[in-house]
Amino acid sequence: MKGKWIGQPIKRNEDPRLLTGQALYVDDVDMPGMLHAAFLRSDYAHARIRSIDVSAARARPGVVAVYTAEDMADFWRPGPLIVPPPRNVEGIVFHARTQIPMVKDKARHIGDPIAVVIAESRYIAEDALEDIVVDYEPLEPVVDMERALEPDAPLVHDDLDSNLAAHVVQEKGNYEAARAKADVVIKRRILVDRGAAAALENRGVVAHWEPKSQQLTVWDTTQAPIPIRNGIAAMLGLSEHQVRVIAPFIGGGFGPKIMMSQPEEVLVPWAAMKLNRPIKWIEDRRENFIGTTQERAQIHDVEMALTRDGRVLGVRDVFLHDTGAYDPYGLTVPLNTQSHGLGAYDIPNYYTEFKVVFTNKMIVTPVRGAGRPQGIFVIERMMDLAAKELGMDRAEIRKRNLIPPDAFPYRQEIIDQAFIELVYDSGNYLPVLEKAMAMIGYDRFIEEEQPRLRAEGRHVGLGLVTFVETTGVGPYEGARVSVESSGKVSVVTGVGTQGQGHFTSFAQIVADQLGVDVRDVRVVTGDTAQFHWGTGTFASRGAVVAGNAVKAAAAGVRAKILKLASKVLETPEEELELVDGQVRVADIPERSISLGELAVMANPLRGAVEPGTKPGLEATDYFGPQYGATASGAVAMIVEVDPETMMVEIKRFVIAHDCGTVLNPMIVEGQIHGGVSMGIGNSFYERLVYDDNGQLLNASLMDYLLPRSTDMPRRIEIAHLETPSPLNPIGSKGVGEAGAIPVPSAFAQAVEDALADYGVEILETPLSPNRLFELLSARG
Amino acid sequence: MKLEGEYVFNGPREEVWALVRDPEVLAAALPGAQSLNKVSESEYEGKMNVRVGPLSGVFSGKIVVSDEVPPESYTLSVEGRGSTGFAKGTGHVQLIDRGDGTTLMKYEGELQVGGKLAGVGQRMLETVSKSMTRQGLESLNQALQARMAAKSEGQEEGNYTPPSEAQFAAAVARDMAGEVLSSSRVMWIAVAVAVVIVVVAVILISRGGG
Numbered sequence: 001m002k003g004k005w006i007g008q009p010i011k012r013n014e015d016p017r018l019l020t021g022q023a024l025y026v027d028d029v030d031m032p033g034m035l036h037a038a039f040l041r042s043d044y045a046h047a048r049i050r051s052i053d054v055s056a057a058r059a060r061p062g063v064v065a066v067y068t069a070e071d072m073a074d075f076w077r078p079g080p081l082i083v084p085p086p087r088n089v090e091g092i093v094f095h096a097r098t099q100i101p102m103v104k105d106k107a108r109h110i111g112d113p114i115a116v117v118i119a120e121s122r123y124i125a126e127d128a129l130e131d132i133v134v135d136y137e138p139l140e141p142v143v144d145m146e147r148a149l150e151p152d153a154p155l156v157h158d159d160l161d162s163n164l165a166a167h168v169v170q171e172k173g174n175y176e177a178a179r180a181k182a183d184v185v186i187k188r189r190i191l192v193d194r195g196a197a198a199a200l201e202n203r204g205v206v207a208h209w210e211p212k213s214q215q216l217t218v219w220d221t222t223q224a225p226i227p228i229r230n231g232i233a234a235m236l237g238l239s240e241h242q243v244r245v246i247a248p249f250i251g252g253g254f255g256p257k258i259m260m261s262q263p264e265e266v267l268v269p270w271a272a273m274k275l276n277r278p279i280k281w282i283e284d285r286r287e288n289f290i291g292t293t294q295e296r297a298q299i300h301d302v303e304m305a306l307t308r309d310g311r312v313l314g315v316r317d318v319f320l321h322d323t324g325a326y327d328p329y330g331l332t333v334p335l336n337t338q339s340h341g342l343g344a345y346d347i348p349n350y351y352t353e354f355k356v357v358f359t360n361k362m363i364v365t366p367v368r369g370a371g372r373p374q375g376i377f378v379i380e381r382m383m384d385l386a387a388k389e390l391g392m393d394r395a396e397i398r399k400r401n402l403i404p405p406d407a408f409p410y411r412q413e414i415i416d417q418a419f420i421e422l423v424y425d426s427g428n429y430l431p432v433l434e435k436a437m438a439m440i441g442y443d444r445f446i447e448e449e450q451p452r453l454r455a456e457g458r459h460v461g462l463g464l465v466t467f468v469e470t471t472g473v474g475p476y477e478g479a480r481v482s483v484e485s486s487g488k489v490s491v492v493t494g495v496g497t498q499g500q501g502h503f504t505s506f507a508q509i510v511a512d513q514l515g516v517d518v519r520d521v522r523v524v525t526g527d528t529a530q531f532h533w534g535t536g537t538f539a540s541r542g543a544v545v546a547g548n549a550v551k552a553a554a555a556g557v558r559a560k561i562l563k564l565a566s567k568v569l570e571t572p573e574e575e576l577e578l579v580d581g582q583v584r585v586a587d588i589p590e591r592s593i594s595l596g597e598l599a600v601m602a603n604p605l606r607g608a609v610e611p612g613t614k615p616g617l618e619a620t621d622y623f624g625p626q627y628g629a630t631a632s633g634a635v636a637m638i639v640e641v642d643p644e645t646m647m648v649e650i651k652r653f654v655i656a657h658d659c660g661t662v663l664n665p666m667i668v669e670g671q672i673h674g675g676v677s678m679g680i681g682n683s684f685y686e687r688l689v690y691d692d693n694g695q696l697l698n699a700s701l702m703d704y705l706l707p708r709s710t711d712m713p714r715r716i717e718i719a720h721l722e723t724p725s726p727l728n729p730i731g732s733k734g735v736g737e738a739g740a741i742p743v744p745s746a747f748a749q750a751v752e753d754a755l756a757d758y759g760v761e762i763l764e765t766p767l768s769p770n771r772l773f774e775l776l777s778a779r780g
Numbered sequence: 781m782k783l784e785g786e787y788v789f790n791g792p793r794e795e796v797w798a799l800v801r802d803p804e805v806l807a808a809a810l811p812g813a814q815s816l817n818k819v820s821e822s823e824y825e826g827k828m829n830v831r832v833g834p835l836s837g838v839f840s841g842k843i844v845v846s847d848e849v850p851p852e853s854y855t856l857s858v859e860g861r862g863s864t865g866f867a868k869g870t871g872h873v874q875l876i877d878r879g880d881g882t883t884l885m886k887y888e889g890e891l892q893v894g895g896k897l898a899g900v901g902q903r904m905l906e907t908v909s910k911s912m913t914r915q916g917l918e919s920l921n922q923a924l925q926a927r928m929a930a931k932s933e934g935q936e937e938g939n940y941t942p943p944s945e946a947q948f949a950a951a952v953a954r955d956m957a958g959e960v961l962s963s964s965r966v967m968w969i970a971v972a973v974a975v976v977i978v979v980v981a982v983i984l985i986s987r988g989g990g
Contacts, residue, residue: 043865043894043895044866044894045894110894138868286896289899290899693892695894695898695899696898696899697898697899698899699896699900700899702900
C-alpha cells in the first residue's frame with residue numbers, strides 16, 4: 001500500500017537533532033543538587049555474603065548514603081516475572097527465580113549488586129566503593145550447562161532440588177514414526193555461545209522526586225517505559241499518575257533494555273525519594289558486561305530424518321538453554337528457538353524439547369534475535385549436512401522443502417512466545433531465495449568462479465540460507481493523533497524509540513491519512529505523561545503494532561475532519577479530499593479550508609455545541625494483532641579465508657527479504673545493516689568467555705571484539721520483496737531482528753565451503769580465527 | 781592460570797631455604813609488596829600493590845606455608861583481595877641441590893583471579909604474573925648474593941638494596957612489550973614513548989605557565 005509518503009525513502013525527521021547534538025539522552029539530564037550513584041558488584045560468581053562493612057564508605061567526605069539489601073527493609077523484594085510461562089503447553093515445568101535488587105544471602109553471578117553508594121560526584125562514589133569491606137565465603141560455581149544438571153552439582157538456588165529452571169516438550173506430528181520411514185538420518189551436536197548486546201549507549205537512570213508536587217520523574221534508557229512506570233509506582237506505593245517515565249533518545253536497545261525492575265531502575269528512584277535529591281546513575285562499559293543481560297548459549301542435540309530425494313520428514317531437537325542466575329524473562333528465548341527450529345521449511349514432524357538451566361553467570365534475556373538465530377543456525381546447518389550426505393546441491397535441498405505459497409496461513413502446531421499456536425501468516429519463500437541466488441550469481445560462482453579461484457589456491461566459499469522471523473506480536477499498542485490549530489499534527493504513542501526511526505515512519509503513516517507534509521507531523525514516543533497505555537519496543541513490533549495503532553488513530557481524525565469539513569464546505573464527505581494540509585472539494589479545489597482553521601472550529605471558545613460533541617480534531621486508538629506476522633528472507637554471501645591467519649573476509653553479502661509492506665525503505669535498510677553487523681559479530685568476533693570459576697574474562701571492549709567497519713562487507717546488497725501481512729491494515733511485518741538471524745548460519749556454511757579441501761565441519765557459532773585453526777588442526 | 785618454571789640460585793640450598801622463609805627479605809623482593817608480617821611459623825599477612833594493565837590497587841592477603849620439608853620443598857597457599865578483585869592460588873616449590881653450590885628452584889602452581897582483574901586485565905595477566913615471578917626471583921637471588929658476601933666478610937647484614945616499585949613497573953612493561961615485539965623494536969617503541977612523554981610534558985608545562 002504505497003502512498004504519497006508510505007513506501008518512500010524519506011529522510012528521517014529526527015536526524016537533524018541527532019546529528020547536531022540537540023537530542024536529549026539520559027546522561028544529558030542535569031539538575032541542581034543532583035547526586036550520583038555507583039554500585040558495588042560481586043567479584044565472585046558464587047559466594048555467600050557473611051557480612052558487609054560500609055562504615056568507612058559512609059564516613060568518606062562527599063558520600064551521602066550507602067545502602068545494602070538490609071537497608072532496603074520491606075522495599076527489598078525480587079523483581080517481577082516479566083513474562084510468565086505459557087499455560088497451554090502440557091507438562092511444562094517452570095521455576096521462577098526473578099532478579100533481586102541487591103544480594104541478601106549469596107551472590108549468584110559476577111556483577112550481582114551488593115551495595116550502592118550515593119555521593120556528590122561519581123568520583124567520590126567510586127572511591128567509596130573501595131572502602132566497603134565484604135566478607136565473602138566463596139562457593140563452588142556452576143558454569144557449564146551439562147555439569148549444572150548433574151545430581152551433585154552445586155545449586156544456584158538452594159531452595160530448588162536442582163539447577164533445572166524449566167522443561168518444555170512440544171511435538172508436531174510424530175517424529176519417531178517419520179524417522180522409521182526415513183532413508184537417511186543425520187545426527188549432530190551443535191553449540192551456540194554467549195554474546196553481549198553491546199549497545200553504543202550503556203544503561204542509565206536519573207530519578208527526581210518533587211515533594212511539593214508529589215511527582216516522581218524518571219529518565220530511563222528503557223525499551224518499555226509504561227510497564228516500568230507501573231512497576232516503579234507499585235514498588236514505591238505511588239499512583240501511576242504520580243510517576244512519569246521518560247525514555248528519551250537512546251543509543252540502541254537490542255533487548256536488554258526491555259528488562260524491567262533491574263536493580264538500578266529500582267534503587268535509584270527509591271533512593272531519590274528517600275534522600276529528596278535527584279540521583280543519576282550511568283552504567284560504565286565494564287558494568288554493562290557484568291550487569292546487563294546477555295544471550296544465546298545453547299547446546300543442541302539434533303536429528304534430521306530425510307528421504308533419499310531430500311525431503312525432510314522430521315526434525316528432533318533436544319537442547320539445553322543457559323538462563324544464567326535468574327529467569328525473569330520466562331521462556332521467551334528458548335520458545336523462539338523452538339519456533340524457528342523448522343525455519344522456512346515445510347516439515348511435517350517435529351519433536352522439540354528443551355531444558356533451561358540455572359548457572360552462575362549473568363542473566364539471559366532477549367538480545368536482538370532472541371533465540372531465533374539459534375533455531376535458524378541449527379536447521380540451516382542440518383540442511384547443509386543433509387545436502388552433503390545426499391550429494392545434493394544446497395540450494396536444491398532448500399527449494400524442495402520450502403513452504404509453498406498456497407500453504408499459508410501455515411500452522412506449526414506448537415505454542416510460541418506469544419502463548420498461542422505458531423502460525424506463519426503469509427509469505428512467498430521461493431522468489432526470495434531465488435532473488436538472493438540471482439543477486440550473488442549462485443550458478444556462475446559454483447560452476448566457474450569458485451573452481452577458478454580454487455585452482456589459484458584461494459579458499460573462497462559461498463553461504464546460502466533462508467530464514468523466517470516471527471515479528472509484531474501483541475498484545476497491543478495505542479496512539480493519539482491530534483491536529484493542532486497551527487495545522488500541524490501531533491502523534492503520541494506509548495512505545496519508546498532506540499533508533500528505529502519511529503519519528504519518521506509513524507509520521508509517514510499519518511501524513512498519508514491526513515494529507516499533510518511528513519515534516520509537519522511531530523511524533524512523541526517514550527513519555528508516559530503523554531500516553532498512558534502500551535508495552536514497548538521489542539520483538540520487531542514497533543512498526544507493526546504501534547504503526548497500525550497510529551494508522552487507526554489517524555483514520556479516526558480523518559473521519560472527524562471530513563465530518564466537520566462537510567458541514568463547513570456544505571459538500572458531502574465523499575466529494576472531499578485531504579491535500580497539502582487543506583480539505584477541499586475534489587472538483588472545485590478553490591473551495592477549501594485549512595486543517596488549522598478546522599481545528600480551531602472543532603475546539604470553540606464560546607457558544608453552544610451539539611450534545612455528544614467531542615472537542616478537537618483528535619482521536620485515540622489501539623491495535624492488537626490476532627497473532628504475530630512472520631517475515632522471511634534469504635542471505636547469500638561469499639567469503640575468503642586466509643589459511644595463514646584464518647581471518648575471514650566477506651567479499652560479498654546479499655540479503656533478499658520480505659517484511660510485508662515497507663514503510664520507509666531507507667529505514668528498513670538501516671535496520672538490516674545494523675542487524676547484519678550484529679550477525680557478523682555473532683559469527684566471528686563476539687563471544688563472552690567465562691572461565692571455570694564463572695569469571696568473565698573479556699569484560700571490556702579491548703578484549704570483547706565488536707566487528708569494525710573494516711570487518712564489514714564493503715556493501716550490503718538488499719532486495720525488498722513484499723508479501724503484505726493479512727493480519728494488519730498496513731500489511732507490515734517487523735524487520736528489526738532480520739539481519740541478525742541468518743548471518744551465523746550463512747557465515748558457517750561459507751567458511752566450511754571455503755575450507756572444503758580440509759574437510760572441516762562447523763557445528764558451532766561464534767567462530768574465531770583461533771577456533772578455526774583448532775578445528776583445522778583437529779582434522780590433521 | 782598455571783604458573784610454572786625453574787630458577788637457579790647462586791648459592792647453597794640451606795641459604796636459599798633460609799632466604800625464602802624470611803618475610804623481610806620476601807617483602808623487599810616481591811614486586812609491589814608493601815609489607816609482609818609473620819603471624820605464625822607458617823603464616824604471613826601482607827599488602828601488595830598489584831598493577832595489571834589499566835588496573836592498579838592494593839591487595840591484602842595472606843600466605844600459608846604447608847607440607848614443609850626443610851630444606852627441600854614446601855607448598856604455598858596465597859589468598860588476596862583488593863578493590864580490583866581477588867587472587868587465590870597454591871603452588872608447590874622444590875629446591876634441588878645441584879652439587880655445585882647452586883640451587884635449582886622448581887615451582888608449579890595454579891592461580892585463580894576474579895573481578896576486574898580477570899575481566900579487564902585478563903589479556904595482560906599471564907605476562908604480568910610471569911614477569912612478577914621472574915623479577916621476584918631475580919631480586920631474591922641478588923639478596924642471596926648480598927647475604928653471602930656479607931657472611932664471608934663476617935658482617936651481620938647484607939648490603940642489598942631491593943629494586944624500587946618504579947623499577948619493577950618498568951621491568952613489567954618491558955616484559956609485556958617483549959611478548960609482542962622483538963627486542964630491537966622494543967627499543968624503538970621505548971624511544972618513541974619517551975619522545976611522546978617529553979612532548980606532552982613540555983606542552984603541559986608551557987600551558988601551566990601561560
